[in-house]
Amino acid sequence: xxxxxxxHLEDVLTVLPWIACVDKFQHWVYTNPAHTNDDRxxxxxxxxxxxxxxxxxxxxxxxxxxxxxxxxxxIFEVPxxxxxxxxxxxxxxALWRNYKQNPQEAGEKTxxxxxxxxxxLPNLQNREAKFDFYESYIRELSDFVKGEISS
Numbered sequence: 001x002x003x004x005x006x007x008h009l010e011d012v013l014t015v016l017p018w019i020a021c022v023d024k025f026q027h028w029v030y031t032n033p034a035h036t037n038d039d040r041x042x043x044x045x046x047x048x049x050x051x052x053x054x055x056x057x058x059x060x061x062x063x064x065x066x067x068x069x070x071x072x073x074x075i076f077e078v079p080x081x082x083x084x085x086x087x088x089x090x091x092x093x094a095l096w097r098n099y100k101q102n103p104q105e106a107g108e109k110t111x112x113x114x115x116x117x118x119x120x121l122p123n124l125q126n127r128e129a130k131f132d133f134y135e136s137y138i139r140e141l142s143d144f145v146k147g148e149i150s151s
Contacts (some may be wrong), residue, residue: 004088006086006149007101009145009148009149010149012089012093012145013142013145013146015051015085015086016088016089016090016142017051019082019083019085019086019089020051020073020086020130021047021052021069021071022074022075022083022085023082023083024043024047024078024081025043025048025049025069026077026079026082026126027073027134028043028047029043041066044066044069045062045066045069048065048068048069087131090131090132090133090138090141091131093141093144093145094130094141095110096144097141097144098110098119100144100148112116
């Protein structure tokens with residue numbers, strides 16, 4: 001159980017940069033409709049490199065790195081949908097953090113959200129989870145997850 005939880009928390013931290021890469025790459029593709037294969041490869045490399053760790057050594061593997069974006073089926077089947085997974089993940093982390101800080105209050109404030117399936121995102125975001133994509137807020141939530149990993 002502990003190993004599964006640890007793996008899940010580590011995955012949470014690694015999926016967010018990947019989601020950001022996919023979303024940014026899709027925006028680039030659609031705003032540059034006349035791009036060439038070489039342009040696309042360079043754009044992916046720039047985007048992926050800007051959001052990736054420098055721990056992985058891609059020397060002699062650039063030909064694989066250039067096409068990593070192709071493993072994300074959403075790009076082909078449901079463009080611009082993948083970002084919603086990131087939004088949901090950030091919201092879930094925020095709700096979890098609120099629960100860890102004050103279980104009683106979090107339960108009372110979150111319970112009404114369970115009946116809010118028809119509500120729009122702007123109506124929900126001012127309650128218990130901000131959908132804020134600024135670095136400071138994402139770092140705050142990431143630090144919470146890192147703290148949970150440490151404990």
